[in-house]
Amino acid sequence: MRAEEGLPDNENGRYTLSLVTGGVMRLDTRTGAVSSCTNSEQGWACYVVPxxxxxxxxxxxxxxxxxxxxxxxxAEHDSTVTGKIDEPLPKSDPLNKAEPKVADGARKIEIPLPSDQDVDRVMSFLERAWRRLMEMANRVQKDVSGKI
Incomplete structure (x- = not known):
């Protein structure tokens, strides 16, 4: 097809054609797909525009x-959480721990084990510290690799 011949029949209105520099833009009115059509030595070829x-x-x-x-x-995870209570915990000083007890006659010191809350706090602290350490290592690595 040559530009001077005019545009081809558009299949009963399915396609809308518009002349553009270097070819024709074709709109498929049924699907909405737009194609760019150009004429080369092998003939006309249309490629769908992304x-x-x-x-x-x-x-x-x-x-x-x-x-x-x-x-x-x-939601699955929240329903399996145990140990939750609706009433508030009594106000107490978390730093004021019970004094170690001396066992009768043995003179051994009994040290209370940390609570689950204490262990969770330590784990949170360690996770944050680890993440910060890894971020710092990544920044140092980027700085060094950028200078080399």
């Missing part, structure tokens, strides 16, 4: 499905 909206919609759908799965897992 549709960013379709990619965005697919990503939104994937994220919504993932969000629903995570919400279900969270």
């Amino acid at each position: 549709d960013e909206r379709a990619a965005f919609d697919a990503e939104i759908g994937r994220l919504q499905a993932e969000n629903q799965k995570l919400k279900a897992r969270l």
Whole structure:
């Protein structure tokens, strides 16, 4: 097809054609697909123009499905938590621990074991410290690799 011949028949209105520099843009009015058509030595060829909206919609759908799965897992996890109480804990000084007891006659010191709350606090502290250490190591590595 030559530009001077005019545009071809558009199959009973299915396609809308627009002349552009170097070829024709074709809109499929049934599917909404846009194609760029050019004429080369081998003849006319049309290539679908990537549709960013379709990619965005697919990503939104994937994220919504993932969000629903995570919400279900969270609800599952929350229902299995034990040890929760509805009434507030009595106010006390967490630093004021019970004095070690001396066993009768043996003169051995008994040291109370840490509570689950104490262990959880230590684990949280260690996790945060580990993450900060890893972040610092990554920054140092980036700084060194950028200077070499």
